[in-house]
Amino acid sequence: MVIYFYKVYEPYGCFSNFSPHGIFIEGEYWQTVEHYYQANKFLGTKDNLVIPLIKAASTPEKAASLGRDRIRKVRSDWEEVKCSIMRQAVLTKFLTHSDIQETLLSTGEQLIVEKSPTDYYWGCGLDNTGQNNLGQILMSVRQEIRELKNRK
């Protein structure tokens, strides 16, 4: 069976980066993975004044909208680093919140797919041909947490 997720209010909504699960990374608190991910686009750039605005955004949708506004220029290495930044945030989220960690582990070996109709990089896109990088990260985080728990 394949596990599809997308919106927070749908089944497996806790797999979405928009789910309300805060994370601490390097001593800083972020309301959602999406807030953290979007803010990272502007680290070290002349547009870094948007970072506190993204951090304080009242919803992940507002954080995403600020981060996606092409009026600002993202960091030059963004394409190279975005996957590892996302993975670190997703791993932290599932290590922090035991209830959703259980949900992730309960999916066993099933394929996890972000069923975004528009995103062919993080999701599978409208026609299922997308790269599903967020699903890949969730499955690799699932494996890492399993290994961590087996070591204890």
Ligand SMILES: Nc1nc(O)c(N)c(N[C@@H]2O[C@H](COP(=O)(O)O)[C@@H](O)[C@H]2O)n1
């Ligand atoms: N829940 C939800 N709503 C949307 O409108 C989305 N596009 C997504 N997908 C997430 O968007 C992030 C990628 O943002 P960029 O396009 O790189 O700015 C990533 O977190 C996807 O999982 N989710």
